[in-house]
Amino acid sequence: MHIEELREYCISKALTTEETPFGPDTLVFKVLGKVFLLVGLDQVDELTFNVKCDPEYAIELREKYEHTVFPGYHMNKKHWNTVHANRQLSDQALRELIDHSFNLIVASLSKKDQQKFIDLK
Template identity: 70%
Template sequence: MWKKPPFGPDTLVFKIGGKIFLLVGLDQIDELRFNVKCNPERAIELREKYEHTVLPGYHMNKKHWNTIIANRELDDKKLEELILHSYSLIMESLPTKIKQEIKGGS
């Protein structure tokens, strides 16, 4: 059964175990941006180091979410690392039973 996207038709929502780890706007023509979860200390560090690329999460809890602007200040490997960090944070927060179901085991 199709569900209405939680943030409207112009936002792709990526989830693991029912929890969001990545949001990407489809209406961005000039500059791709996406939101990822981040631990609070690392979020501050990234925002200070990449002040034109890593911003407090747009329309999200700014303590735990960053908006990343794909403006080539960060290479593809770093962008992937930020997405995987978000995925890992969400995966770690899931109940053991759901983690096991996702991993396909016991």
């Protein structure tokens, strides 16, 4: 997976926006204003990104993919992972981690905001 594929996948998700609130070098994907993925735009040789993760699942992933999944860089390490693309995980597995992060954020939204997803269907 390369950064363009990552971006396209993220922005294809319902009610998602992309922003650069931390400056021009970090792209942030949000669903209804809440962050689900961050990626540095200056990455050329190796793509890494941060995604939210269930705490127990985060530990499991770090143990199983010790060369690929790490505690979130500059993030709450209990709830965020830094993932190195193009190592141990397939593109499909990377998309599943993005989906997991997105779904955690959606589940944390107010019932009113969650209704917006139901209304889209």
